[in-house]
Every structure is written in structure tokens, then in C-alpha cells.
Amino acid sequence: MTAEDRQSDWNPADATLSVPERLAQMAAMRAKCPVAYTDHLGGQWSVLRYADIVKVTGDIETFGNLSRRPRWGEALPPVEADPPLHTEYRRLLQKFFTPPRIAALEPRMRKASIDLLTPIIARRHGDLALEFSYPLPVLALCALLGIPETDWATIKKLAETTLLIDSESEEERAQAKRDHEAILDYAQAMVADRQKHPRNPDTDIPTAILQADIEGKGVEKCAAILRLMIAAGHNSTTSAIGNAMLHLASHGDDQERLRRDPKLIPTAVEEFLRFDTPVQEMPRYARRDAELHGRQIQEGDKLGLFFGAANRDEAAFPEPDRCIIDRKPNRHLAFGSGIHTCLGAPLARMEARVALEELLGRTKSFSITGEVVRPRYHRMGVTSLPVAIEA
Ligand code: HEM
DSSP, rough: OOOOGGOOOOOOTTTTTOOOHHHHHHHHHHHOOSEEEESSTSEEEESSHHHHHHHHOTTTTTTTOOOOOOOOOOOTTTOOOOOTHHHHHHHHGGGGGGGHHHHHHHHHHHHHHHHHHHHHHHHTEEIIIIITTTTTTHHHHHHHTTTOGGHHHHHHHHHHHHHHGGGHHHHHHHHHHHHHHHHHHHHHHHHHHHHHHHOOOTHHHHHHHHHHTTTOOOOHHHHHHHHHHHHHHHHHHHHHHHHHHHHHHOHHHHHHHHHHHHGGHHHHHHHHHTTOOOOOOOEEESSSSSEEEEEEOOOEEEEEEEEEHHOOTTTSSTTTTTTTOOOOSSSTTTOOOOOOOOOHHHHHHHHHHHHHHHHHHHHSSSOOOSOOOOOOTTTTOSSSSSSEEEE
């Protein structure tokens, strides 16, 4: 390895960039430096092209998810685990995400969507991000994990701050750690409760985790898995629904098309996920020396897989910068690829579909009336979407 190899090629964590500027920055790097080194984000190789990410996620002998220094101190499976343990954790959780399980949650999601939308539609205006896409996914998570719905706001707030763990600000990183500990405490209390009062392990995730026979899985690890599940997926689903509503609020023709043809909604959801990828980046760690596009990667090095950049790769998608709601095929990487492909994808897809079905079905049109606020790196979502509604 030469000294030049470790010179920073870019700063993907630049919080001053707007979403279009960030996309332009990634497009430029994808073209000229597809495996770029950065000394931000803890020092990492950023992998930006679609084909390279598929290659890395498919080569688990070379690239793993388990860091030598897990960011939270303790590794949180299944995402922070490698085979063979990853396979066991995944098997344990998979049965809660089968089509019948997801279908069983759908009526609750539909009711939650209607309850949230009714007052917004009645007053003919509101903030669809704040009032609708923010709470909906955490309500799904409460239903999934057996968490009282009254705790949703606390859980959502804590989970949001944990996303600041890669922030450039020391204060924000410290806050992320404190809130991680708070979620861990919450998970530990759930585990302690199920130790005393076990529920049916076929329907209750905390009991299933506690009773699973996995080598080296003590009570602490149970809390760590539950900690991951508590914070998993609802911020990204919030972003997915927010991004979809943002597109529709600013493209009346697509809005009208989906209202006329609701069967197209699932296809459109895939395109919204590709176009504005909620989870922009996930890490990998080199398990041995490797070479990618001439860059020398050493055992132990961190890599950042830029799913968002790959989803705009012109080598994988024609007209990648257009959001084409009936795009097919659409083999996007919003849920990752390989053995860690998102476990919650069927739940997220159902939530997004139900949210859009209800929003479109109950309104004649909605359009933006004020400033749209989008969060900074590395989230890709919408935090404020003020709209006027015709119903
Ligand atoms: C639109 C919403 C979502 C997006 C964009 C998303 C994205 C992702 C991505 C990109 C990964 C791959 C991580 C990697 O390769 O290192 C992942 C993994 C995971 N996701 Fe999601 N996710 C979403 C919703 C959910 C939901 C609702 C849940 C659960 C309630 C969930 C649970 C998980 C879990 C447990 C993993 C780890 C899987 C493994 O390591 O085998 N996700 N997600």
C-alpha cells in the first residue's frame, strides 16, 4: 500500500450539502473514482458502483459485517454477525416476516394509516411527513415486537438519535451512544419480562429470541438482538414513505395515475426506493487483503457500500435520474443484497403500499404549500412536507 492510497478522495459526510448536491457529488465519484478512500466516517473505502456492491456483498469470505471494534461496543446481530452465527440468527427471526405474518399485520397498519390521515384530511392541510410518515412505521414495529403503542414516541426519538453515531460532531456521537444505552435498557427490561412471563415463541419475537438455542447466546446477546430490532427499519420506512409522498406531491400526473390504477402502487414503491434510497450506506470489513479497481484493501479495513449511489448507476438503470413509477425491471439495492438483504423488506413494502393506498384513496389531490425539509447525510428522507389537500 502506498501513502497515496490513503489520501482522502472525498468527504461523503459533508453535512452542508443539499440532496441534489449530494447526488451530484456521488455521481462524480462513481464515474471517476468508484472505490474512493475517505478519512471521514472512521476512515473507509467507499464503494459506489452497482456491480461492485453486488460483488462485495456476494463475497462473504472476503468481506464481513463483523467489525473488530463494533461501533456500539457489543455487536448487534443479525446485521453485525458473519456466518455461521449470522445464519442461525437469521433463521430465528425469518419466520416473523413470512407473507402470512405480514398479511396479519396489514389490518392494523391500515387502521393506523386511517387514524393518522383522518384529521389531516378533515382540516385540508397538514404536514404529511411529521403527522403521517413519522409515526406510522414505529406503530408497525410496536405491533411486531409486542411493545405498548403508548411508548412509540419515546422509541422513535431514541432510534433517531442513534443514527448520529457516524456524525462528525463529538457531542452528537455521545448523544447517539446515550440513546443506544437507553434502547438497550428498554430491550433488557423486555427480556427480563419474558424470562418471568414467557409468551408463545411462535408469535412473540422477544420470547423466541430468549428461547433460541444458539451457541454463545447469553441473556446479554438477547437484549442486543432486540436492541437492533427495536431501532431497525422504522426510520428507513419513514424515509421511504416520505420520499414517495414528496415525489407524488410534486408530480400531480403520477399522483393521478396511481389514483386511477392503485395496482401500480407496489411497482411505484420500488422505484421510490431506488430513486431516493433511504439507507444510503452500510459498512463491511475486509476479512483478508483484497483489491478493488486497483485499490489495495487490507485485512481489517472498513468499506462503505453506497446503495444510494449504486441505485443511480447508469450501468445498471437506464435514465437513472428519472423517477419512472412503472420501471421494470428494477433490481435496486435499497434493501441491500446478499446474505444480509433486509429482513424487514416485506413489512416495509406492505407499510408503504398501505400508506399510499389510503392517502391516494382518501384524497383528490395534495400539493406542497411550504418549505420541504430533508434530513442531512446519511439519511435520505423528508422531515417536513407541508401540503394542501383536496378531498
Ligand atoms: C424501507 C425500509 C427499509 C430499508 C430501506 C431497509 C434497508 C436495509 C438494508 C440496506 C439492509 C442491509 C444491511 C447490510 O447489507 O449490511 C437491511 C438489513 C436489515 N433490516 Fe432493513 N430496511 C428497511 C426496513 C426494515 C424493517 C421494517 C425492519 C424490521 C422491522 C428491518 C430490519 C432489518 C434487519 C434485521 C436487517 C439485518 C439483516 C441481516 O443482517 O441479515 N428493516 N435493511
